[in-house]
Amino acid sequence: MPHSRPPLRRLSLAGTLALALPLLGGCAATQAPLPAALSVARQQAAIPFTAATANRIAGSDDYRLDWAADHAGTVRVYAGTSPDGVTTGTPVALGPASGSAVVTGLEPGRRWYFTLVPDNGAPLVIADRALHLPTAPNLRDIGGYRTTDGRWVKMGLIYRSDQLDRLSDADLAAMGALGLSAVADLRTATERARGADRLPRGAAPLVLDVVADSEGSLGGDMRKADAAIAAGKGVEMLIEANREFVSLPSARSAYAALLRRLEQAPPTATLYHCTAGKDRTGWATAVILTLLGVPRETVMADYLLSNAYLRAKNEATQAALAKAGTPIPPAYLEQVLTVRPDYLQSAFDEVERRHGSFDAYLRDGLGLTEADIAALRRLYLAGEAVD
Incomplete structure (x- = not known):
C-alpha cells in the first residue's frame, strides 16, 4: 500500500521561517564543524538529532513535531504509515536544525511515522x-x-501495555495493525484465569x-496484597516486589525469555504486558532500554509516564471502589495504582547488590552473552555510535 503523504496545511513559526532560508542564504555557513575524528562515511551514518518527539494534539488528528540536530542546516519531514520511514515525495514540514512543526491533514485512524531528514547525516523515524487506545491506555x-x-x-518494534482482556473490538483491530508476532503475558496464573488476553x-x-x-x-495471594494495602x-510492598523482579528465579527466567524472543522477532513486532503495565512491565522496559544504552534518567522518565497514561483508569478504579464502600483510604490505594521513583530504583539497587553491575546482571542473572x-543492539538501534 503506498504511503499517504498529504501536503502540509499548517506549520509552526519555526517551520515557516525555515522556508525562507534558501532565499536568505540558508545557515550552511554557520554550521559547526564536525569532529575531525569522524570519517565522512561515519558522519553520514550518524543521526545528528539530539532530541525529537512527535505527539498527537489532544482532541484532534494533528501532530506536533519538535526536534534539535547538531551540524545540520535544514530538516525535511516526511509522513508515512511504516516504521521503515519515507524519504521521498512531498515533505509535510521543513525547518531549521532546531525547529518544530504542526502537521495536519493526515488520514485519521492510522499510526503515522515521521521521517526527519537532515541535510547532513542520517534520517530519524x-x-x-x-x-491512544481507550481500553488499553498504557x-x-x-x-x-x-x-x-x-x-x-x-x-x-517493541510495545508495552497494561491488561489486554478488556480490549474493545476497535482497539483490538488497532493492535492488529502493529504487525505483532508475539504477545508476552507477564501476569500470574490467577490473573490470566480472571481475564484472558484478547490477541490480534x-x-x-x-x-x-x-x-x-x-x-x-x-x-497471586490477593489476601496478602489486600492486607498490605489496607495497612x-x-x-x-512495591519496593519489595521490584527487588523480586531481580532476585526471583521465575523473574530471571521470564525476563531472559523475553529478551531471547526479542532477539528473534524483527522485522515483526513484540508486545509484553502485565495488569497495569507499570511494575513487571516497567522493569522489563527498564532492562531493555538500559541494555540498549538509554541513559538512566530517560529510563526513569519513561517509567514514570505510566502515571499519566493510567490517570483516567486509576480515577475510575478509585471511584468504583468508593461506590462499593471500600474502607481503604484513597491515599493507600494511590500507592499501588501509581509508580514512584523509589519503586524502580529498588530494582536497580538490587541489581547492584546481587551482581555488582548491570552488565553482570545481564550476563549472570539473565544468561545473556556478549x-x-x-545482536539486540544491532536489531533495535538506528544510526552510528558517535562517542
Whole structure:
C-alpha cells in the first residue's frame, strides 16, 4: 500500500521561517564543524538529532513535531504509515536544525511515522509513542529514545501495555495493525484465569509469569496484597516486589525469555504486558532500554509516564471502589495504582547488590552473552555510535 503523504496545511513559526532560508542564504555557513575524528562515511551514518518527539494534539488528528540536530542546516519531514520511514515525495514540514512543526491533514485512524531528514547525516523515524487506545491506555511504543552514544531506539518494534482482556473490538483491530508476532503475558496464573488476553490475528501468546516463585503480596495471594494495602504498606510492598523482579528465579527466567524472543522477532513486532503495565512491565522496559544504552534518567522518565497514561483508569478504579464502600483510604490505594521513583530504583539497587553491575546482571542473572547483547543492539538501534 503506498504511503499517504498529504501536503502540509499548517506549520509552526519555526517551520515557516525555515522556508525562507534558501532565499536568505540558508545557515550552511554557520554550521559547526564536525569532529575531525569522524570519517565522512561515519558522519553520514550518524543521526545528528539530539532530541525529537512527535505527539498527537489532544482532541484532534494533528501532530506536533519538535526536534534539535547538531551540524545540520535544514530538516525535511516526511509522513508515512511504516516504521521503515519515507524519504521521498512531498515533505509535510521543513525547518531549521532546531525547529518544530504542526502537521495536519493526515488520514485519521492510522499510526503515522515521521521521517526527519537532515541535510547532513542520517534520517530519524519518530512517532507518537502512545497508541491512544481507550481500553488499553498504557499501550505504548518504547522506541524513540536516544542512547548515550548517539544512536536511537527504533520505533514500531517493541510495545508495552497494561491488561489486554478488556480490549474493545476497535482497539483490538488497532493492535492488529502493529504487525505483532508475539504477545508476552507477564501476569500470574490467577490473573490470566480472571481475564484472558484478547490477541490480534498472527500474534502468538507467550506466558512469562514473572512472580510465579514469589511468596509475597504480588505472588497471586490477593489476601496478602489486600492486607498490605489496607495497612498503608503499599509502598513497602512495591519496593519489595521490584527487588523480586531481580532476585526471583521465575523473574530471571521470564525476563531472559523475553529478551531471547526479542532477539528473534524483527522485522515483526513484540508486545509484553502485565495488569497495569507499570511494575513487571516497567522493569522489563527498564532492562531493555538500559541494555540498549538509554541513559538512566530517560529510563526513569519513561517509567514514570505510566502515571499519566493510567490517570483516567486509576480515577475510575478509585471511584468504583468508593461506590462499593471500600474502607481503604484513597491515599493507600494511590500507592499501588501509581509508580514512584523509589519503586524502580529498588530494582536497580538490587541489581547492584546481587551482581555488582548491570552488565553482570545481564550476563549472570539473565544468561545473556556478549553476542546476544550485540545482536539486540544491532536489531533495535538506528544510526552510528558517535562517542
